[in-house]
Amino acid sequence: MIRTEHLCKSYCHHSHYEVRAVYDININISQGSFVVFSGPSGSGKTTLLNIMGTLDRPTAGKVFMYGEEITSFSDIALARLRHKKIGFIFQNFHLIPRLASWENVSYPLIPLGISLKERLERARLLLEKMGLADRLDHAPEELSGGQQQRVAIARALINNPEIIIADEPTSNIDDETSVQIREFLNELKTRGVTILVATHDAMFEKVADVVFKIKNGRIE
Ligand SMILES: Nc1ncnc2c1ncn2[C@@H]1O[C@H](COP(=O)(O)OP(=O)(O)OP(=O)(O)O)[C@@H](O)[C@H]1O
Numbered sequence: 001m002i003r004t005e006h007l008c009k010s011y012c013h014h015s016h017y018e019v020r021a022v023y024d025i026n027i028n029i030s031q032g033s034f035v036v037f038s039g040p041s042g043s044g045k046t047t048l049l050n051i052m053g054t055l056d057r058p059t060a061g062k063v064f065m066y067g068e069e070i071t072s073f074s075d076i077a078l079a080r081l082r083h084k085k086i087g088f089i090f091q092n093f094h095l096i097p098r099l100a101s102w103e104n105v106s107y108p109l110i111p112l113g114i115s116l117k118e119r120l121e122r123a124r125l126l127l128e129k130m131g132l133a134d135r136l137d138h139a140p141e142e143l144s145g146g147q148q149q150r151v152a153i154a155r156a157l158i159n160n161p162e163i164i165i166a167d168e169p170t171s172n173i174d175d176e177t178s179v180q181i182r183e184f185l186n187e188l189k190t191r192g193v194t195i196l197v198a199t200h201d202a203m204f205e206k207v208a209d210v211v212f213k214i215k216n217g218r219i220e
């Protein structure tokens with residue numbers, strides 16, 4: 001479902017030295033698998049997930065999705081692919097300030113032309129599942145870190161994505177809720193969703209089909 005070929009991402013820092021965030025990554029992810037990326041802080045996990053999720057472009061190498069080389073797609077084509085197929089849970093949530101939880105969750109449905117009524121209904125169902133039935137009208141700044149993370153998870157699921165990309169999805173959550181999140185992601189896997197998770201949480205390795213250990217931008 002997703003394949004990378006000699007994927008590299010470098011940053012030029014103050015134009016005199018290069019940071020190799022990821023280097024020569026060659027991986028092959030099959031549909032419906034639960035894939036974990038683990039590794040120390042700064043090893044390149046977020047960079048790699050963002051590139052595979054079409055949010056960022058590599059400086060060299062290729063990404064294939066469903067056999068198509070998406071690295072050659074235009075920004076508009078990538079956005080379309082993303083809206084239809086991918087759900088993101090970001091490391092720092094990226095919720096929209098001042099918008100209510102349900103509005104944040106249903107935001108990705110707007111470009112798909114879905115009615116307000118249906119957006120509200122779908123957001124409500126997911127937020128209830130995340131234990132936030134009584135926080136539908138709260139803005140992110142009125143929520144705790146873990147609650148914001150759960151709103152972000154609900155938003156990632158709203159378009160019934162085929163691929164979920166989760167960057168540290170349990171970093172702000174207590175153990176009990178973390179268990180629920182892992183079980184929830186695992187349940188999605190049984191429905192054929194492909195799941196990519198970057199995490200320091202060793203418990204994820206127990207539910208993963210594949211664990212890639214990343215160090216200094218390379219797969220160990
Ligand atoms: N915009 C940028 N400009 C320069 N260097 C960057 C930029 N973004 C990331 N880096 C560098 O790339 C490397 C990989 O960063 P990345 O965020 O992918 O790591 P990570 O594995 O997700 O870390 P963490 O576990 O702390 O989230 C780091 O050394 C970081 O300093």
Ligand SMILES: [Mg+2]
Nearest residue numbers: 045046091167
């Ligand atoms: Mg990261």
